[in-house]
Amino acid sequence: MDTKKILEQVKEGELSIEEAEEWFRRQPFEDLGYAKLDTHRKLRSGCAEVIFCSGKADDHLLSIYERLYLAEGEVLGTRADKEQAALVQGRLKEVVYDPLSRILKIEKKDKEYVGKIVVCTAGTADIPVAEEAAQTAEFFGNRVERLYDVGVSGLHRLLSRVETVQKANCVIAVAGMEGALASVIGGLVDKPVIAVPTSVGYGASLNGISALLTMINSCANGIATVNIDNGYGAGYIASQINRLGVYKNG
Known part of the structure; x- marks a missing residue:
């Protein structure tokens, strides 16, 4: 109460x-x-x-x-x-x-969902972390749309849904390997992008450190990076950003 x-x-x-x-x-x-x-x-x-x-x-x-x-x-x-x-x-x-x-x-049954957050993953192996982010955001009353397996090895998959991504108040980009997805999305949208490095990848990915460094060093503007596999942290921050967007737009 x-x-x-x-x-x-x-x-x-x-x-x-x-x-x-x-x-x-x-x-x-x-x-x-x-x-x-x-x-x-x-x-x-x-x-x-x-x-x-x-x-x-x-x-x-x-x-x-x-x-x-x-x-x-x-x-x-x-x-x-x-x-x-x-x-x-x-x-x-x-x-x-x-x-x-x-x-x-x-969860309370009478919950209302506002705004829009889009959660993207580079691959299907990133989905567990992405779901932690998405369900966290939904728990806090945000409308969430999922775009999974839209990584840079097949860029056309993301570009086919670019309008969806651009209409969000905030985008969460979840990626392992080299972690390039956040930079690509950062160059396509005018809203904040929360980058989530995952521990997905082969040996030189160093359990997510490679993706973490890529995201921190991104040349795209408007990207903030959370810790490795921290889907909850991304979902929480996205919730705060989305609510600001809802308030601003009326």
Whole structure:
């Protein structure tokens, strides 16, 4: 529940001042001992705290997931494995797990999607990272269109959809190997491009470092690069950019 809804319920007499006071008293974080849940984050930044599942103890993950669900009515978890998904689903039946992106989520059913973000991949091996980006952006209420397997080895595939790319408020370019896709897209659009290097490629790609360096050193304007395989980071930034575009355009 957010601050605005709390105040509206007090105004309408649906919630007492004492109950509202108790809710605000829990801000800005809830101390669980092993974790401090940032329940104030949505009020500050517009988006609630997200769970990075990898490496968490089972009991910690379950407790954090349940507490955030209780506080927000929806939860996004990233980098969850199948065992963690089964564990959380055993407690919360509403949880949906996507093994491709490794996203573990509960979403509100009445969500509205705004603007447009286009997520592109160079190849099909880049899709897991791209899906993490796309589903993150969708979770935060953004309309997303996917263009997969449009890399530079067959440039005509991207050029056949160039109008789609140019109409987006933001483009996410996901590529491994040499990572050239972001530079090509950067030369075609007048909107920000978020480059995501992936760890896809043969030996000299150095698990994504080659693509990372290519993207950082791009001569195309308007490109910002996130860390290797960081689909979540790209999806979050794209969400912020898209909302600015929606606000600007009315």
